[in-house]
Amino acid sequence: MDDFLIFFGGTFDPPHIGHREMLIAASKAYPGAEILVTPTFLPPHKQTLYAAAADDRYKMCELAFGDVPGVKIDDYEIKKEGKSYSYLTIGYLKEKYPHKKILFLMGTDMMKSFAEWKNPKEILRLSVPLLAYRKGDGETADFTVADFERAFGIKPPVLPFGGVEVSSTEIKIRLMLSLSVNGLIPDAVAEYIGKNGLYKADDKFAFIRDNLKKERVEHTAGVAEYALGHAGCYGLDKNKVLTAALLHDCAKYKKPEDYPGFVLPQDVPEPVIHQYLGAYIAENVLGVKDEDVLDAIRYHTSGKAEMSNLGKLIFTADMLEKNRHFDGVNDLRKIADDDFERGFVAAIKKSYEFVVRSGKPVYYKTKEAIDYIAVTEDKIMDSKTKAELICNTLVQKKAFDVLKIDVRDKTVLADYFIIASGKSTTQVRSLSEYAMEAVEKEGGEVIRKEGLDDCRWAVVDFGDVILHVFNDETRLFYHLERLWVDGDNAEKIEG
Numbered sequence: 001m002d003d004f005l006i007f008f009g010g011t012f013d014p015p016h017i018g019h020r021e022m023l024i025a026a027s028k029a030y031p032g033a034e035i036l037v038t039p040t041f042l043p044p045h046k047q048t049l050y051a052a053a054a055d056d057r058y059k060m061c062e063l064a065f066g067d068v069p070g071v072k073i074d075d076y077e078i079k080k081e082g083k084s085y086s087y088l089t090i091g092y093l094k095e096k097y098p099h100k101k102i103l104f105l106m107g108t109d110m111m112k113s114f115a116e117w118k119n120p121k122e123i124l125r126l127s128v129p130l131l132a133y134r135k136g137d138g139e140t141a142d143f144t145v146a147d148f149e150r151a152f153g154i155k156p157p158v159l160p161f162g163g164v165e166v167s168s169t170e171i172k173i174r175l176m177l178s179l180s181v182n183g184l185i186p187d188a189v190a191e192y193i194g195k196n197g198l199y200k201a202d203d204k205f206a207f208i209r210d211n212l213k214k215e216r217v218e219h220t221a222g223v224a225e226y227a228l229g230h231a232g233c234y235g236l237d238k239n240k241v242l243t244a245a246l247l248h249d250c251a252k253y254k255k256p257e258d259y260p261g262f263v264l265p266q267d268v269p270e271p272v273i274h275q276y277l278g279a280y281i282a283e284n285v286l287g288v289k290d291e292d293v294l295d296a297i298r299y300h301t302s303g304k305a306e307m308s309n310l311g312k313l314i315f316t317a318d319m320l321e322k323n324r325h326f327d328g329v330n331d332l333r334k335i336a337d338d339d340f341e342r343g344f345v346a347a348i349k350k351s352y353e354f355v356v357r358s359g360k361p362v363y364y365k366t367k368e369a370i371d372y373i374a375v376t377e378d379k380i381m382d383s384k385t386k387a388e389l390i391c392n393t394l395v396q397k398k399a400f401d402v403l404k405i406d407v408r409d410k411t412v413l414a415d416y417f418i419i420a421s422g423k424s425t426t427q428v429r430s431l432s433e434y435a436m437e438a439v440e441k442e443g444g445e446v447i448r449k450e451g452l453d454d455c456r457w458a459v460v461d462f463g464d465v466i467l468h469v470f471n472d473e474t475r476l477f478y479h480l481e482r483l484w485v486d487g488d489n490a491e492k493i494e495g
Contacts, residue, residue, distance in 0.1 A: 004032075004100065004103055005093065006035040007038065008022070008026075009040060009084070012057050012064075013052055014057070014060050014185060014189055014193060015061050015064040015189060016064075016167075016171055017164065017186065018134075018163050020064055020065060021163035022107070022159075023035060023037070024068055027069045030070075030103070034070055035070045035072065035105075036074045037071055037073050038076060038089060039057045039073075039075075039077065039078060040077050040084035041082060041084050042082065049172065050199055054078045055078070056198060060192055061073045064189050085119070086104070086117065087117075087123045087126075090102060090127050094127075102127035103128050103130040103157075104127040105132060106130070108131065108140055108144045111156070114148065114152075115151055120152070121152075124154060128154075128156065128157070129148070130157055131145060132160075133159070133160060133161070134163065134165060135160045141158055141160075145158060151451065153454060164183065164184065167229075171185055176200070176202075176209075177221055178201075204246055204247060205246065212249065212253065216252055216253075218323055220248070222321030222322050223245045223249075223318055224245040226245075226317040227241050230336070234313060236310055240290060240310060241310065241313065241314075243293050244293045244296040244313075247281075247286065247288065248296070248314055249274065251280075251281050252274050254274070259281070268363070269360070269361065269363050272302050272363055274301070275300055279298035282294060282297055296310045296315075297314070299315070299365065301318070302363050302365040303348045303351070303366055303369035304365045305368045305369050305371070305372035312341075313344075315344065316336060316343055316344045319332070320332055320336060328350065332347055335413075338461075339448075341463075342464075348369055348370070352369075381443065383414075383464035383465055386416075386462060386464065386465045387415070389439065390418055393435050394420045394435060394469075395494070400421050400422075400423075402493040403420070403481060403493070405485060405491075406489045409489075413466065414461075416466075418465065418467045419469075419470070419475070421472060422471060423472075425456065425471060428456070428457075429452055432469050433452075435460060436449070444462055445463060456473070458470075
């Protein structure tokens with residue numbers, strides 16, 4: 001029987017109920033295993049906001065997890081100081097426990113970004129990843145495992161656990177906005193945070209907390225959480241994202257006449273005034289000088305032509321944060337999760353359609369944004385033409401079993417899926433590259449590409465068309481067609 005050591009690293013800033021439920025599940029699944037919870041000194045792979053000191057995070061971990069069977073809080077990375085790289089810590093543990101099988105406990109977000117870590121193959125040489133996922137998120141876990149196996153040739157074991165979906169960043173934002181965190185962190189951790197004055201609000205948080213109604217503060221927290229969670233889509237600085245998200249509605253209940261220096265542009269509809277006044281307050285009351293942040297606040301309701309990436313993010317977050325419940329919001333969230341640029345476009349079109357259907361006049365900035373998007377889209381191939389180009393290219397390059405599937409009525413992920421096979425990993429790579437070259441030559445864009453290292457299953461996302469190229473064995477194993485083919489929506493492309 002294997003003698004397991006389970007490693008669980010992270011910032012734990014602060015530790016929350018989701019962390020605890022993961023550890024309880026691991027303890028039950030691997031009884032007798034030693035479980036090391038190792039807070040980082042400095043995280044190497046992410047930008048932290050309003051971070052607590054390492055000693056405080058260590059003590060909070062003791063309070064949160066100390067009673068879970070088998071758990072020990074390890075201060076190795078804190079004592080070592082500097083950036084905490086998992087491959088070094090795992091190497092240290094392997095030397096210290098040479099006869100133990102090390103399981104690296106991680107959530108879906110960690111596993112999705114694993115390829116971006118330092119020396120991921122060294123981590124896999126020394127340990128086995130153990131994916132913990134929330135019950136009810138099984139489909140997400142299946143895709144995460146499939147992507148991981150495609151990239152690294154390893155199918156990690158999985159571990160379902162209960163509990164609410166929560167992040168440490170969300171908890172910090174809620175604490176600084178004086179919102180409830182009941183049920184999100186253990187009571188002992190909440191008491192420690194209060195007693196030691198951790199995560200205190202600065203002037204911007206205090207302004208929102210003191211000047212907005214509670215439901216609007218909840219909305220602001222949701223916008224900040226959503227925006228920070230999607231900041232990586234554009235590679236944006238999280239401090240700028242947080243400032244823009246936090247202050248986007250800062251003038252929601254303010255009157256222009258109370259700010260003598262404020263000049264409102266002409267013909268601004270009542271629901272849009274607060275975006276302009278908000279930018280003024282952010283700059284002149286709260287001291288924000290970053291024009292990109294101010295611009296994102298200034299147009300977060302109306303949009304405008306040629307919005308910045310930060311502006312697109314805040315506009316979309318304002319519409320899609322978790323407290324919004326209008327018809328179609330979940331579809332928009334799925335689009336944005338798969339391709340954020342498409343999600344922004346879908347969101348601003350939805351906003352425009354809502355105003356048109358209401359019979360109210362459309363603000364000219366919104367109309368300019370819609371016109372700009374229309375002109376931009378006119379320059380790009382439609383999805384049907386793109387799918388045909390990809391299929392023709394694959395056939396010309398000797399792909400076999402090329403299948404074009406129309407999924408417009410089945411999913412918001414894309415209009416078409418194309419599935420093809422290559423006779424070898426070399427051909428799988430070549431076919432994928434030929435398809436990318438053909439689309440880019442016609443002005444199209446590659447949104448995402450995966451699996452081009454081992455080339456058993458390559459995925460190329462062209463936005464509205466997604467291409468899957470397999471080798472024979474992998475295509476047979478996953479049999480992707482069964483998920484999407486229904487009646488006459490699939491066409492086999494012959495050479």
